[in-house]
Amino acid sequence: MADGLNMSRRIRRTPYTDRVEIAGVKGFSVVNHMLLPKAYSRSVEEDYWHLREHVQVWDVSCQRQVQIQGKDAAELVQLMTPRNLTNAIVGNCLYVPLTDVAGGLINDPVLLKLSDDKYWLSIADSDVLLWAEGLALGKGLNVQLSEPDVSPLAIQGPKADDLMASIFGESIRKIGFFEFSWVFFKGTRQLIARSGYSRQGGFEIYLEGAHLGGELWDTVLEAGQQYNIAPGCPNLIERIEGGLLSYGNEMTRANNPLEIGLEKYCSLDGTVNYIGRKAIENIAQKGPKRKIYGVLFDSPACPTCSKPWVVKHGEVAVGQITSAVFSPRLEKNVGVGLVEKGYWTAGLEVSVTLPDGQIHRGQLSNLPFA
Numbered sequence: 001m002a003d004g005l006n007m008s009r010r011i012r013r014t015p016y017t018d019r020v021e022i023a024g025v026k027g028f029s030v031v032n033h034m035l036l037p038k039a040y041s042r043s044v045e046e047d048y049w050h051l052r053e054h055v056q057v058w059d060v061s062c063q064r065q066v067q068i069q070g071k072d073a074a075e076l077v078q079l080m081t082p083r084n085l086t087n088a089i090v091g092n093c094l095y096v097p098l099t100d101v102a103g104g105l106i107n108d109p110v111l112l113k114l115s116d117d118k119y120w121l122s123i124a125d126s127d128v129l130l131w132a133e134g135l136a137l138g139k140g141l142n143v144q145l146s147e148p149d150v151s152p153l154a155i156q157g158p159k160a161d162d163l164m165a166s167i168f169g170e171s172i173r174k175i176g177f178f179e180f181s182w183v184f185f186k187g188t189r190q191l192i193a194r195s196g197y198s199r200q201g202g203f204e205i206y207l208e209g210a211h212l213g214g215e216l217w218d219t220v221l222e223a224g225q226q227y228n229i230a231p232g233c234p235n236l237i238e239r240i241e242g243g244l245l246s247y248g249n250e251m252t253r254a255n256n257p258l259e260i261g262l263e264k265y266c267s268l269d270g271t272v273n274y275i276g277r278k279a280i281e282n283i284a285q286k287g288p289k290r291k292i293y294g295v296l297f298d299s300p301a302c303p304t305c306s307k308p309w310v311v312k313h314g315e316v317a318v319g320q321i322t323s324a325v326f327s328p329r330l331e332k333n334v335g336v337g338l339v340e341k342g343y344w345t346a347g348l349e350v351s352v353t354l355p356d357g358q359i360h361r362g363q364l365s366n367l368p369f370a
């Protein structure tokens, strides 16, 4: 299998890529047509332990912002998500599923409310800007849509607070979970949120101004020396254990928010109008046919899940795994995927068939894994 990417201009570099290369990046993925570092010198297991103990800096510029601004901005944003945004206030980050008319998932971004008429959708891997453009055009909404020059840099791990306070001052400690505030960096105002794609705590700096990327990276790494900082990337082991879902893997447009555990972000009482409302209310009434579960299954360490793996209970196919990895902490493989109705019991005995034909014994688990 080819393991190199042909680096054309179409695969966009980030404001940090020069530094990421100097730091010894060993491979990339592509998200939103942009590079996402996937590994440096250490193994995914070494990175996992380091992330849980220290602090890491991640180039997550591929979490692109879709900026929605104008008189009808709030209306468009509410139209796009089942989550009730009535009480959202400036300074909030909100995890928002985006749905199509059938209730299928378009994306699962983080929404930032910058002002009453200005929002960012910090997106997972799909072309939300085009969807928003089409909606605005079709509905005749007065909005300006763009992809601003904003590139998030994540600072994740238990030492993130100390590191960030040493750079930006003690006030960053007061930022609440999924809230943002503003700091000054090289004479510019920058947004910092307490969020990120790990369960270890940390921040995301939404750097505005690509020309500042190198300086920000250097500042963070220099200040991070005393905290044993390392360059890293979203860690597959930590993400699966923590029950963080990945658009394109655990969910696509064939899935609805109710089956992937996002019902708490769906207004079902008809108080807000959004695309897919009828479909989602309908699914809620009947109950979803599938639900997301963890699967804990025996060694040896499984390979990368690049095609869903069948999960059986006895001889019956009851679901499929869409992401999996060996957890050195649980000393078993951890997987995540959809399970058919009738088999929704944590602890249920199952088997997982890997691409090489090997069958591993396992059991269903609630998410996140304990």
Ligand code: THG
Residues within 6 Å of the ligand: 063, 093, 094, 095, 096, 108, 109, 110, 122, 123, 124, 125, 152, 178, 195, 196, 197, 198, 204, 244, 245
């Ligand atoms: N940070 C930012 N943008 C992103 C991601 C991110 N865009 C793409 C992708 N990640 C979106 N996916 C998720 C999934 C889960 C969470 C964030 C982004 C998450 N959710 C909180 C939780 O599960 O505890 C819920 C917060 C809430 O209540 O609103 O952390 O990582 N910028």
